[in-house]
Amino acid sequence: MRAPSGAAGRPREVPAVPVPVPPPDAGSALTRRRSVGLIVLVLAVVAALGGSQLVGVGVMGRAAATAVPLPPAVGSCLQIAEDDSATVVSCAEPHAGELAMTWRAGVPPVAAGALVRYPHFSVTRPMSHPDIDTRCIGWAERYTGWDRYIARHDDDLWLAPQPLVAGRMVHAPLDEAVATLGWTGCAVVTGEPTYVGSVRDTAFAPRFGSTAARPDAVxxxxxxxxxxxxxxxxxxxxxxxxxxxxxxxxxxxxxxxxxxxxxxxxxxxxxxxxxxxxxxxxxxxxxxxxxxxxxxxxxxxxxxxxxxxxxxxxxxxxxxxxxxxxxxxxxxxxxxxxxxxxxxx
Known part of the structure:
Protein backbone atom coordinates (compact mmCIF):
# COMPACT_ATOMS: atom_id res chain seq x y z
CA MET A 1 0.00 0.00 0.00
CA ARG A 2 1.47 3.30 -0.98
CA ALA A 3 1.67 6.29 1.16
CA PRO A 4 -0.80 9.03 0.27
CA SER A 5 0.52 11.71 -2.03
CA GLY A 6 0.13 15.44 -1.87
CA ALA A 7 -1.54 17.54 -4.47
CA ALA A 8 1.56 17.58 -6.56
CA GLY A 9 1.79 13.91 -6.22
CA ARG A 10 4.76 14.02 -3.85
CA PRO A 11 4.79 11.90 -0.74
CA ARG A 12 3.41 13.59 2.31
CA GLU A 13 6.02 14.46 5.03
CA VAL A 14 5.49 12.72 8.31
CA PRO A 15 6.48 14.80 11.43
CA ALA A 16 9.57 13.50 13.33
CA VAL A 17 8.79 11.95 16.69
CA PRO A 18 11.61 12.47 19.27
CA VAL A 19 13.07 9.29 20.73
CA PRO A 20 13.32 9.52 24.55
CA VAL A 21 16.90 9.33 25.87
CA PRO A 22 17.25 7.86 29.37
CA PRO A 23 18.69 10.28 31.97
CA PRO A 24 22.28 9.75 33.28
CA ASP A 25 22.73 7.19 36.08
CA ALA A 26 23.27 9.30 39.22
CA GLY A 27 24.61 6.28 41.13
CA SER A 28 27.26 5.57 38.51
CA ALA A 29 28.47 9.22 38.59
CA LEU A 30 28.79 9.11 42.37
CA THR A 31 30.69 5.86 42.15
CA ARG A 32 33.07 7.36 39.59
CA ARG A 33 33.64 10.41 41.76
CA ARG A 34 34.42 8.19 44.77
CA SER A 35 36.83 6.12 42.72
CA VAL A 36 38.64 9.21 41.53
CA GLY A 37 38.81 10.57 45.10
CA LEU A 38 40.21 7.29 46.41
CA ILE A 39 42.91 7.28 43.73
CA VAL A 40 43.85 10.86 44.60
CA LEU A 41 44.02 9.96 48.30
CA VAL A 42 46.26 6.95 47.65
CA LEU A 43 48.57 9.05 45.48
CA ALA A 44 48.76 11.69 48.22
CA VAL A 45 49.73 9.10 50.86
CA VAL A 46 52.35 7.56 48.58
CA ALA A 47 53.74 10.99 47.82
CA ALA A 48 53.93 11.80 51.54
CA LEU A 49 55.76 8.56 52.36
CA GLY A 50 58.13 8.55 49.47
CA GLY A 51 57.72 11.85 47.74
CA SER A 52 61.40 12.47 47.28
CA GLN A 53 61.73 9.18 45.38
CA LEU A 54 58.63 9.84 43.27
CA VAL A 55 59.41 13.39 42.27
CA GLY A 56 63.17 13.10 42.36
CA VAL A 57 63.64 16.01 44.78
CA GLY A 58 65.77 15.52 47.92
CA VAL A 59 64.16 16.55 51.22
CA MET A 60 66.74 17.99 53.60
CA GLY A 61 66.72 17.37 57.41
CA ARG A 62 65.45 14.63 59.68
CA ALA A 63 63.59 14.34 62.97
CA ALA A 64 65.75 13.88 66.05
CA ALA A 65 64.88 13.29 69.72
CA THR A 66 66.36 15.54 72.40
CA ALA A 67 68.52 13.50 74.78
CA VAL A 68 67.91 13.90 78.50
CA PRO A 69 71.27 14.11 80.32
CA LEU A 70 72.22 10.98 82.28
CA PRO A 71 72.86 11.29 86.01
CA PRO A 72 76.42 11.88 87.20
CA ALA A 73 78.41 8.90 88.44
CA VAL A 74 78.09 7.72 92.04
CA GLY A 75 80.93 9.35 93.96
CA SER A 76 80.65 12.68 92.15
CA CYS A 77 81.09 15.70 94.41
CA LEU A 78 78.31 18.30 94.37
CA GLN A 79 77.42 21.88 94.99
CA ILE A 80 73.81 21.84 96.27
CA ALA A 81 71.50 24.84 95.96
CA GLU A 82 68.64 25.72 98.30
CA ASP A 83 66.15 24.12 95.88
CA ASP A 84 68.15 20.85 96.11
CA SER A 85 69.47 21.13 92.56
CA ALA A 86 73.01 19.76 92.33
CA THR A 87 75.99 20.60 90.12
CA VAL A 88 79.08 18.40 89.82
CA VAL A 89 82.40 19.95 90.93
CA SER A 90 85.86 18.66 91.73
CA CYS A 91 86.24 16.93 95.10
CA ALA A 92 89.38 19.02 95.63
CA GLU A 93 87.32 22.20 95.96
CA PRO A 94 84.75 23.00 98.66
CA HIS A 95 81.51 21.11 98.07
CA ALA A 96 78.36 20.23 99.98
CA GLY A 97 77.98 16.51 99.34
CA GLU A 98 78.62 13.42 97.23
CA LEU A 99 76.32 11.18 95.20
CA ALA A 100 75.60 7.83 96.83
CA MET A 101 72.73 6.74 94.52
CA THR A 102 71.17 8.04 91.29
CA TRP A 103 68.16 7.55 89.03
CA ARG A 104 67.86 8.61 85.41
CA ALA A 105 65.15 10.99 84.23
CA GLY A 106 61.60 9.69 84.49
CA VAL A 107 62.55 6.79 86.76
CA PRO A 108 61.24 7.21 90.30
CA PRO A 109 63.43 6.09 93.19
CA VAL A 110 62.69 2.73 94.76
CA ALA A 111 61.50 2.40 98.35
CA ALA A 112 60.72 -0.73 100.33
CA GLY A 113 61.24 -2.89 97.26
CA ALA A 114 58.53 -1.21 95.18
CA LEU A 115 58.11 1.86 93.04
CA VAL A 116 56.53 4.72 94.94
CA ARG A 117 54.86 7.94 93.93
CA TYR A 118 57.65 10.46 94.06
CA PRO A 119 57.08 13.73 92.20
CA HIS A 120 60.71 14.64 92.57
CA PHE A 121 61.79 13.36 89.19
CA SER A 122 59.99 16.37 87.71
CA VAL A 123 62.55 18.86 88.88
CA THR A 124 60.20 21.86 89.09
CA ARG A 125 58.16 20.26 91.85
CA PRO A 126 59.15 19.80 95.50
CA MET A 127 60.60 16.46 96.47
CA SER A 128 59.85 14.67 99.67
CA HIS A 129 58.88 11.12 100.49
CA PRO A 130 59.49 9.57 103.92
CA ASP A 131 60.37 6.13 102.55
CA ILE A 132 62.90 7.56 100.13
CA ASP A 133 64.35 9.96 102.68
CA THR A 134 64.88 7.08 105.14
CA ARG A 135 66.50 4.91 102.52
CA CYS A 136 68.71 7.80 101.48
CA ILE A 137 70.17 7.85 104.99
CA GLY A 138 70.96 4.14 104.60
CA TRP A 139 72.62 4.72 101.22
CA ALA A 140 74.67 7.53 102.77
CA GLU A 141 75.87 5.28 105.59
CA ARG A 142 76.81 2.51 103.16
CA TYR A 143 78.73 5.06 101.10
CA THR A 144 81.00 5.62 104.11
CA GLY A 145 81.65 1.85 104.25
CA TRP A 146 80.00 1.47 107.65
CA ASP A 147 78.22 -1.81 106.85
CA ARG A 148 81.45 -3.36 105.51
CA TYR A 149 83.40 -2.08 108.51
CA ILE A 150 80.96 -3.67 110.95
CA ALA A 151 81.07 -6.99 109.07
CA ARG A 152 84.87 -6.99 109.20
CA HIS A 153 85.23 -5.97 112.87
CA ASP A 154 82.16 -7.61 114.37
CA ASP A 155 84.18 -9.62 116.88
CA ASP A 156 86.52 -6.81 117.95
CA LEU A 157 86.43 -5.23 121.40
CA TRP A 158 86.56 -1.70 119.93
CA LEU A 159 84.69 -0.22 117.02
CA ALA A 160 85.49 3.10 115.38
CA PRO A 161 82.76 5.75 115.71
CA GLN A 162 80.24 5.75 112.91
CA PRO A 163 80.97 8.62 110.48
CA LEU A 164 78.77 11.67 111.06
CA VAL A 165 76.86 11.89 107.79
CA ALA A 166 73.27 12.34 106.63
CA GLY A 167 71.34 11.83 103.40
CA ARG A 168 69.76 14.51 101.21
CA MET A 169 67.73 14.02 98.03
CA VAL A 170 68.98 16.14 95.11
CA HIS A 171 68.06 16.61 91.47
CA ALA A 172 69.38 17.93 88.16
CA PRO A 173 69.53 21.71 87.71
CA LEU A 174 66.85 23.13 85.42
CA ASP A 175 69.32 23.86 82.63
CA GLU A 176 70.05 20.11 82.43
CA ALA A 177 66.38 19.09 82.39
CA VAL A 178 64.21 18.52 79.33
CA ALA A 179 60.59 19.58 79.77
CA THR A 180 61.23 19.65 83.55
CA LEU A 181 62.43 16.03 83.42
CA GLY A 182 65.86 15.29 84.88
CA TRP A 183 67.89 12.87 86.97
CA THR A 184 67.54 12.53 90.75
CA GLY A 185 69.95 11.28 93.38
CA CYS A 186 70.73 10.66 97.04
CA ALA A 187 73.62 12.78 98.31
CA VAL A 188 75.81 12.21 101.37
CA VAL A 189 76.19 15.41 103.40
CA THR A 190 77.99 16.29 106.64
CA GLY A 191 77.26 18.77 109.41
CA GLU A 192 79.34 21.41 107.63
CA PRO A 193 78.02 23.53 104.72
CA THR A 194 81.06 22.58 102.63
CA TYR A 195 84.17 20.44 102.94
CA VAL A 196 87.12 19.30 100.82
CA GLY A 197 87.86 15.67 100.02
CA SER A 198 85.59 12.64 100.14
CA VAL A 199 83.60 10.84 102.83
CA ARG A 200 83.67 7.61 100.84
CA ASP A 201 84.86 4.65 102.98
CA THR A 202 85.68 6.94 105.92
CA ALA A 203 84.52 4.22 108.31
CA PHE A 204 87.91 2.71 107.60
CA ALA A 205 91.18 4.30 108.66
CA PRO A 206 93.32 4.03 106.73
CA ARG A 207 91.01 3.83 103.72
CA PHE A 208 91.79 1.32 101.02
CA GLY A 209 93.29 2.97 97.96
CA SER A 210 91.75 6.40 98.61
CA THR A 211 93.90 9.45 97.94
CA ALA A 212 91.16 12.04 98.64
CA ALA A 213 91.41 14.17 101.76
CA ARG A 214 89.43 12.92 104.74
CA PRO A 215 86.86 15.54 105.86
CA ASP A 216 87.17 16.42 109.54
CA ALA A 217 83.40 16.81 109.84
CA VAL A 218 82.78 13.04 109.77
Whole structure:
Protein backbone atom coordinates (compact mmCIF):
# COMPACT_ATOMS: atom_id res chain seq x y z
CA MET A 1 0.00 0.00 0.00
CA ARG A 2 1.47 3.30 -0.98
CA ALA A 3 1.67 6.29 1.16
CA PRO A 4 -0.80 9.03 0.27
CA SER A 5 0.52 11.71 -2.03
CA GLY A 6 0.13 15.44 -1.87
CA ALA A 7 -1.54 17.54 -4.47
CA ALA A 8 1.56 17.58 -6.56
CA GLY A 9 1.79 13.91 -6.22
CA ARG A 10 4.76 14.02 -3.85
CA PRO A 11 4.79 11.90 -0.74
CA ARG A 12 3.41 13.59 2.31
CA GLU A 13 6.02 14.46 5.03
CA VAL A 14 5.49 12.72 8.31
CA PRO A 15 6.48 14.80 11.43
CA ALA A 16 9.57 13.50 13.33
CA VAL A 17 8.79 11.95 16.69
CA PRO A 18 11.61 12.47 19.27
CA VAL A 19 13.07 9.29 20.73
CA PRO A 20 13.32 9.52 24.55
CA VAL A 21 16.90 9.33 25.87
CA PRO A 22 17.25 7.86 29.37
CA PRO A 23 18.69 10.28 31.97
CA PRO A 24 22.28 9.75 33.28
CA ASP A 25 22.73 7.19 36.08
CA ALA A 26 23.27 9.30 39.22
CA GLY A 27 24.61 6.28 41.13
CA SER A 28 27.26 5.57 38.51
CA ALA A 29 28.47 9.22 38.59
CA LEU A 30 28.79 9.11 42.37
CA THR A 31 30.69 5.86 42.15
CA ARG A 32 33.07 7.36 39.59
CA ARG A 33 33.64 10.41 41.76
CA ARG A 34 34.42 8.19 44.77
CA SER A 35 36.83 6.12 42.72
CA VAL A 36 38.64 9.21 41.53
CA GLY A 37 38.81 10.57 45.10
CA LEU A 38 40.21 7.29 46.41
CA ILE A 39 42.91 7.28 43.73
CA VAL A 40 43.85 10.86 44.60
CA LEU A 41 44.02 9.96 48.30
CA VAL A 42 46.26 6.95 47.65
CA LEU A 43 48.57 9.05 45.48
CA ALA A 44 48.76 11.69 48.22
CA VAL A 45 49.73 9.10 50.86
CA VAL A 46 52.35 7.56 48.58
CA ALA A 47 53.74 10.99 47.82
CA ALA A 48 53.93 11.80 51.54
CA LEU A 49 55.76 8.56 52.36
CA GLY A 50 58.13 8.55 49.47
CA GLY A 51 57.72 11.85 47.74
CA SER A 52 61.40 12.47 47.28
CA GLN A 53 61.73 9.18 45.38
CA LEU A 54 58.63 9.84 43.27
CA VAL A 55 59.41 13.39 42.27
CA GLY A 56 63.17 13.10 42.36
CA VAL A 57 63.64 16.01 44.78
CA GLY A 58 65.77 15.52 47.92
CA VAL A 59 64.16 16.55 51.22
CA MET A 60 66.74 17.99 53.60
CA GLY A 61 66.72 17.37 57.41
CA ARG A 62 65.45 14.63 59.68
CA ALA A 63 63.59 14.34 62.97
CA ALA A 64 65.75 13.88 66.05
CA ALA A 65 64.88 13.29 69.72
CA THR A 66 66.36 15.54 72.40
CA ALA A 67 68.52 13.50 74.78
CA VAL A 68 67.91 13.90 78.50
CA PRO A 69 71.27 14.11 80.32
CA LEU A 70 72.22 10.98 82.28
CA PRO A 71 72.86 11.29 86.01
CA PRO A 72 76.42 11.88 87.20
CA ALA A 73 78.41 8.90 88.44
CA VAL A 74 78.09 7.72 92.04
CA GLY A 75 80.93 9.35 93.96
CA SER A 76 80.65 12.68 92.15
CA CYS A 77 81.09 15.70 94.41
CA LEU A 78 78.31 18.30 94.37
CA GLN A 79 77.42 21.88 94.99
CA ILE A 80 73.81 21.84 96.27
CA ALA A 81 71.50 24.84 95.96
CA GLU A 82 68.64 25.72 98.30
CA ASP A 83 66.15 24.12 95.88
CA ASP A 84 68.15 20.85 96.11
CA SER A 85 69.47 21.13 92.56
CA ALA A 86 73.01 19.76 92.33
CA THR A 87 75.99 20.60 90.12
CA VAL A 88 79.08 18.40 89.82
CA VAL A 89 82.40 19.95 90.93
CA SER A 90 85.86 18.66 91.73
CA CYS A 91 86.24 16.93 95.10
CA ALA A 92 89.38 19.02 95.63
CA GLU A 93 87.32 22.20 95.96
CA PRO A 94 84.75 23.00 98.66
CA HIS A 95 81.51 21.11 98.07
CA ALA A 96 78.36 20.23 99.98
CA GLY A 97 77.98 16.51 99.34
CA GLU A 98 78.62 13.42 97.23
CA LEU A 99 76.32 11.18 95.20
CA ALA A 100 75.60 7.83 96.83
CA MET A 101 72.73 6.74 94.52
CA THR A 102 71.17 8.04 91.29
CA TRP A 103 68.16 7.55 89.03
CA ARG A 104 67.86 8.61 85.41
CA ALA A 105 65.15 10.99 84.23
CA GLY A 106 61.60 9.69 84.49
CA VAL A 107 62.55 6.79 86.76
CA PRO A 108 61.24 7.21 90.30
CA PRO A 109 63.43 6.09 93.19
CA VAL A 110 62.69 2.73 94.76
CA ALA A 111 61.50 2.40 98.35
CA ALA A 112 60.72 -0.73 100.33
CA GLY A 113 61.24 -2.89 97.26
CA ALA A 114 58.53 -1.21 95.18
CA LEU A 115 58.11 1.86 93.04
CA VAL A 116 56.53 4.72 94.94
CA ARG A 117 54.86 7.94 93.93
CA TYR A 118 57.65 10.46 94.06
CA PRO A 119 57.08 13.73 92.20
CA HIS A 120 60.71 14.64 92.57
CA PHE A 121 61.79 13.36 89.19
CA SER A 122 59.99 16.37 87.71
CA VAL A 123 62.55 18.86 88.88
CA THR A 124 60.20 21.86 89.09
CA ARG A 125 58.16 20.26 91.85
CA PRO A 126 59.15 19.80 95.50
CA MET A 127 60.60 16.46 96.47
CA SER A 128 59.85 14.67 99.67
CA HIS A 129 58.88 11.12 100.49
CA PRO A 130 59.49 9.57 103.92
CA ASP A 131 60.37 6.13 102.55
CA ILE A 132 62.90 7.56 100.13
CA ASP A 133 64.35 9.96 102.68
CA THR A 134 64.88 7.08 105.14
CA ARG A 135 66.50 4.91 102.52
CA CYS A 136 68.71 7.80 101.48
CA ILE A 137 70.17 7.85 104.99
CA GLY A 138 70.96 4.14 104.60
CA TRP A 139 72.62 4.72 101.22
CA ALA A 140 74.67 7.53 102.77
CA GLU A 141 75.87 5.28 105.59
CA ARG A 142 76.81 2.51 103.16
CA TYR A 143 78.73 5.06 101.10
CA THR A 144 81.00 5.62 104.11
CA GLY A 145 81.65 1.85 104.25
CA TRP A 146 80.00 1.47 107.65
CA ASP A 147 78.22 -1.81 106.85
CA ARG A 148 81.45 -3.36 105.51
CA TYR A 149 83.40 -2.08 108.51
CA ILE A 150 80.96 -3.67 110.95
CA ALA A 151 81.07 -6.99 109.07
CA ARG A 152 84.87 -6.99 109.20
CA HIS A 153 85.23 -5.97 112.87
CA ASP A 154 82.16 -7.61 114.37
CA ASP A 155 84.18 -9.62 116.88
CA ASP A 156 86.52 -6.81 117.95
CA LEU A 157 86.43 -5.23 121.40
CA TRP A 158 86.56 -1.70 119.93
CA LEU A 159 84.69 -0.22 117.02
CA ALA A 160 85.49 3.10 115.38
CA PRO A 161 82.76 5.75 115.71
CA GLN A 162 80.24 5.75 112.91
CA PRO A 163 80.97 8.62 110.48
CA LEU A 164 78.77 11.67 111.06
CA VAL A 165 76.86 11.89 107.79
CA ALA A 166 73.27 12.34 106.63
CA GLY A 167 71.34 11.83 103.40
CA ARG A 168 69.76 14.51 101.21
CA MET A 169 67.73 14.02 98.03
CA VAL A 170 68.98 16.14 95.11
CA HIS A 171 68.06 16.61 91.47
CA ALA A 172 69.38 17.93 88.16
CA PRO A 173 69.53 21.71 87.71
CA LEU A 174 66.85 23.13 85.42
CA ASP A 175 69.32 23.86 82.63
CA GLU A 176 70.05 20.11 82.43
CA ALA A 177 66.38 19.09 82.39
CA VAL A 178 64.21 18.52 79.33
CA ALA A 179 60.59 19.58 79.77
CA THR A 180 61.23 19.65 83.55
CA LEU A 181 62.43 16.03 83.42
CA GLY A 182 65.86 15.29 84.88
CA TRP A 183 67.89 12.87 86.97
CA THR A 184 67.54 12.53 90.75
CA GLY A 185 69.95 11.28 93.38
CA CYS A 186 70.73 10.66 97.04
CA ALA A 187 73.62 12.78 98.31
CA VAL A 188 75.81 12.21 101.37
CA VAL A 189 76.19 15.41 103.40
CA THR A 190 77.99 16.29 106.64
CA GLY A 191 77.26 18.77 109.41
CA GLU A 192 79.34 21.41 107.63
CA PRO A 193 78.02 23.53 104.72
CA THR A 194 81.06 22.58 102.63
CA TYR A 195 84.17 20.44 102.94
CA VAL A 196 87.12 19.30 100.82
CA GLY A 197 87.86 15.67 100.02
CA SER A 198 85.59 12.64 100.14
CA VAL A 199 83.60 10.84 102.83
CA ARG A 200 83.67 7.61 100.84
CA ASP A 201 84.86 4.65 102.98
CA THR A 202 85.68 6.94 105.92
CA ALA A 203 84.52 4.22 108.31
CA PHE A 204 87.91 2.71 107.60
CA ALA A 205 91.18 4.30 108.66
CA PRO A 206 93.32 4.03 106.73
CA ARG A 207 91.01 3.83 103.72
CA PHE A 208 91.79 1.32 101.02
CA GLY A 209 93.29 2.97 97.96
CA SER A 210 91.75 6.40 98.61
CA THR A 211 93.90 9.45 97.94
CA ALA A 212 91.16 12.04 98.64
CA ALA A 213 91.41 14.17 101.76
CA ARG A 214 89.43 12.92 104.74
CA PRO A 215 86.86 15.54 105.86
CA ASP A 216 87.17 16.42 109.54
CA ALA A 217 83.40 16.81 109.84
CA VAL A 218 82.78 13.04 109.77
CA UNK A 219 84.71 12.40 113.01
CA UNK A 220 83.36 12.63 116.56
CA UNK A 221 85.05 15.13 118.89
CA UNK A 222 84.35 16.61 122.30
CA UNK A 223 85.28 19.59 124.41
CA UNK A 224 85.69 18.16 127.89
CA UNK A 225 85.97 20.46 130.90
CA UNK A 226 85.68 19.99 134.63
CA UNK A 227 82.01 20.92 134.49
CA UNK A 228 80.94 18.67 131.61
CA UNK A 229 81.37 18.02 127.92
CA UNK A 230 80.02 19.06 124.55
CA UNK A 231 79.95 16.76 121.52
CA UNK A 232 80.92 18.39 118.23
CA UNK A 233 82.35 17.53 114.87
CA UNK A 234 86.08 17.96 114.64
CA UNK A 235 86.07 21.25 112.72
CA UNK A 236 85.26 23.11 115.95
CA UNK A 237 87.76 23.73 118.73
CA UNK A 238 88.03 20.66 120.96
CA UNK A 239 90.46 18.88 123.23
CA UNK A 240 89.27 15.28 122.83
CA UNK A 241 88.52 12.98 119.91
CA UNK A 242 86.66 9.67 120.12
CA UNK A 243 88.87 7.01 118.54
CA UNK A 244 86.63 4.05 119.36
CA UNK A 245 83.74 2.67 121.39
CA UNK A 246 83.13 -0.72 122.94
CA UNK A 247 81.30 -3.04 120.57
CA UNK A 248 78.11 -3.23 122.63
CA UNK A 249 75.92 -4.57 119.84
CA UNK A 250 78.13 -7.59 119.33
CA UNK A 251 78.29 -8.28 123.06
CA UNK A 252 74.55 -7.98 123.62
CA UNK A 253 73.71 -10.04 120.53
CA UNK A 254 75.94 -12.78 121.94
CA UNK A 255 73.97 -12.68 125.20
CA UNK A 256 76.97 -11.38 127.14
CA UNK A 257 77.01 -8.71 129.79
CA UNK A 258 77.91 -5.22 128.69
CA UNK A 259 80.49 -5.14 131.46
CA UNK A 260 83.98 -5.88 130.19
CA UNK A 261 85.64 -9.18 130.94
CA UNK A 262 89.10 -7.63 130.43
CA UNK A 263 91.49 -6.10 132.89
CA UNK A 264 92.02 -2.35 132.84
CA UNK A 265 95.50 -2.86 131.38
CA UNK A 266 94.13 -5.05 128.57
CA UNK A 267 91.48 -2.47 127.72
CA UNK A 268 94.06 0.35 127.70
CA UNK A 269 96.44 -1.65 125.48
CA UNK A 270 93.69 -2.41 122.98
CA UNK A 271 92.74 1.28 122.92
CA UNK A 272 96.34 2.30 122.14
CA UNK A 273 96.51 -0.26 119.31
CA UNK A 274 93.35 1.23 117.81
CA UNK A 275 94.81 4.74 118.08
CA UNK A 276 98.02 3.67 116.30
CA UNK A 277 95.94 2.22 113.46
CA UNK A 278 93.46 5.07 113.02
CA UNK A 279 95.80 8.03 113.58
CA UNK A 280 98.43 6.36 111.43
CA UNK A 281 101.55 6.87 113.51
CA UNK A 282 103.65 4.65 115.73
CA UNK A 283 103.44 7.15 118.62
CA UNK A 284 99.81 8.27 118.87
CA UNK A 285 100.72 10.56 121.81
CA UNK A 286 102.71 12.95 119.58
CA UNK A 287 105.63 12.81 121.98
CA UNK A 288 103.48 13.18 125.10
CA UNK A 289 101.23 16.02 123.83
CA UNK A 290 98.20 13.69 123.62
CA UNK A 291 97.09 11.00 126.04
CA UNK A 292 95.33 7.88 124.81
CA UNK A 293 92.86 6.79 127.47
CA UNK A 294 89.97 4.35 127.91
CA UNK A 295 87.42 6.32 129.88
CA UNK A 296 83.65 6.39 130.31
CA UNK A 297 83.02 9.82 128.86
CA UNK A 298 79.61 9.62 127.21
CA UNK A 299 77.92 8.52 130.46
CA UNK A 300 79.00 11.78 132.09
CA UNK A 301 76.62 13.56 129.72
CA UNK A 302 73.72 11.56 131.17
CA UNK A 303 74.09 12.61 134.78
CA UNK A 304 75.66 15.29 136.92
CA UNK A 305 78.37 13.15 138.47
CA UNK A 306 80.63 10.36 137.35
CA UNK A 307 79.06 6.91 137.84
CA UNK A 308 80.40 4.99 140.80
CA UNK A 309 79.15 1.53 139.82
CA UNK A 310 81.73 -0.31 137.73
CA UNK A 311 78.99 -2.66 136.52
CA UNK A 312 77.92 -0.21 133.83
CA UNK A 313 81.04 1.85 133.21
CA UNK A 314 81.47 1.33 129.46
CA UNK A 315 84.66 3.04 128.30
CA UNK A 316 85.42 4.90 125.10
CA UNK A 317 88.85 5.05 123.50
CA UNK A 318 89.88 8.73 123.48
CA UNK A 319 92.74 10.89 122.24
CA UNK A 320 92.91 13.90 124.58
CA UNK A 321 95.19 16.93 124.31
CA UNK A 322 97.35 17.40 127.40
CA UNK A 323 96.91 20.78 129.13
CA UNK A 324 94.71 23.58 127.91
CA UNK A 325 95.39 23.26 124.19
CA UNK A 326 92.76 22.55 121.51
CA UNK A 327 92.75 21.45 117.89
CA UNK A 328 90.31 22.13 115.07
CA UNK A 329 90.67 19.03 112.98
CA UNK A 330 90.52 15.26 113.31
CA UNK A 331 93.65 13.27 114.15
CA UNK A 332 92.36 10.24 112.21
CA UNK A 333 94.74 9.56 109.31
CA UNK A 334 96.87 12.53 110.39
CA UNK A 335 99.97 10.36 110.23
CA UNK A 336 103.43 11.55 111.20
CA UNK A 337 102.67 15.26 110.89
CA UNK A 338 103.08 17.52 113.97
CA UNK A 339 100.09 17.89 116.28
CA UNK A 340 97.85 20.62 114.76
CA UNK A 341 97.34 22.70 117.90
CA UNK A 342 95.13 25.76 117.54
CA UNK A 343 96.99 29.09 117.86
CA UNK A 344 96.84 30.57 121.33
CA UNK A 345 96.06 34.25 121.92
Missing amino acids: SVCLQVTGSGLDFTDCTAAHNTEMIGSVNLTQRMMAGRSVTLDRTADEVAAACRELAVERIGRADPTFGGQVEIVAESVWQRSLQDHKPTSSAWLIPDCLARVVGDGTVRRSLVEWGEQPLPLSPTR
